[in-house]
Amino acid sequence: MNILNLLLGLCTGIVVGLTGAGGGILAIPALVMGGMDMLAAKPVALLAVTMGAALGAVAGLRQGLVRYRAALYMSALGAVFSPVGSWLALRVSQSWLAVLFSGVLLLVAWRSWRLAGRQVPQGAVEKQTDTQAKPCQVDAGSGRFIWQPACFGALGLIGSVAGLMSGMLGVGGGFVVVPMLQRYTNLRYHSVVLTSLAVIALVSAFSALQLIAQGAQFGAGGWVFMASTTAGVLAARLWAQRIPQSWLQRGFALLVLLSMVLLLLKTFYPNVLGF
Numbered sequence: 001m002n003i004l005n006l007l008l009g010l011c012t013g014i015v016v017g018l019t020g021a022g023g024g025i026l027a028i029p030a031l032v033m034g035g036m037d038m039l040a041a042k043p044v045a046l047l048a049v050t051m052g053a054a055l056g057a058v059a060g061l062r063q064g065l066v067r068y069r070a071a072l073y074m075s076a077l078g079a080v081f082s083p084v085g086s087w088l089a090l091r092v093s094q095s096w097l098a099v100l101f102s103g104v105l106l107l108v109a110w111r112s113w114r115l116a117g118r119q120v121p122q123g124a125v126e127k128q129t130d131t132q133a134k135p136c137q138v139d140a141g142s143g144r145f146i147w148q149p150a151c152f153g154a155l156g157l158i159g160s161v162a163g164l165m166s167g168m169l170g171v172g173g174g175f176v177v178v179p180m181l182q183r184y185t186n187l188r189y190h191s192v193v194l195t196s197l198a199v200i201a202l203v204s205a206f207s208a209l210q211l212i213a214q215g216a217q218f219g220a221g222g223w224v225f226m227a228s229t230t231a232g233v234l235a236a237r238l239w240a241q242r243i244p245q246s247w248l249q250r251g252f253a254l255l256v257l258l259s260m261v262l263l264l265l266k267t268f269y270p271n272v273l274g275f
Helices: 002-019 022-032 038-062 070-087 096-116 149-169 173-184 189-213 219-240 245-268
Strands: none
Touching: 002 022, 002 038, 002 173, 002 189, 002 219, 002 245, 022 038, 022 245, 038 173, 038 189, 038 219, 070 149, 070 189, 096 149, 096 173, 096 245, 149 173, 149 189, 173 189, 173 245, 189 219, 189 245
């Protein structure tokens, strides 16, 4: 069984590392497939994704590709709006929430696939014409965001929506951050993915520490899954620079569609896959 957890963890880590998506919605079904019950799988999935995202973000930070100030800002607003999402979730039907979010995921997948054909030259910044200027622009000299009011607003919106979605449905993270960073910034896709990993790591770290303080038990299979997820993220970051941006974007689109299907199954047919 530990071999299966090893393989599933590697696959989850590779997906997280290549796409910048949180991976929790994939990690939990993977752990259940590996023989773990749903209750035990949740803390393992959270800690695995947190560890993998953190190491991926650190590697990106050393390469100068993570916009860490933006990640801190978005994470802070995400933490503020996540309880609001949780409050709303108690007052709105989970079925309606799942259908609403599935519609959002479908739109995200369509847009990511449509943009996949747009090739970006090597470098950290995507060139824009004046008429296509996005709210958050990267300074060509410093490689940092130019913090104008429009940029504050755009990044604040990303963090708020990500936190709201996470609180309402327990998913969101990279599925929200990645496409919105593409929409409102001129970052190259690799920088978008790594900045998303930083946001995921920061948002998830507090919850992970709470679980550890509460004495969460992970078991041998859980530790194997966490270690292999982390290794998968690091391996993916080594390959990512060699993979065409269009392939990564199409892979992200397919992952979003898969997540939409899993979310709908979990909501309307919870016993189909056992999670």
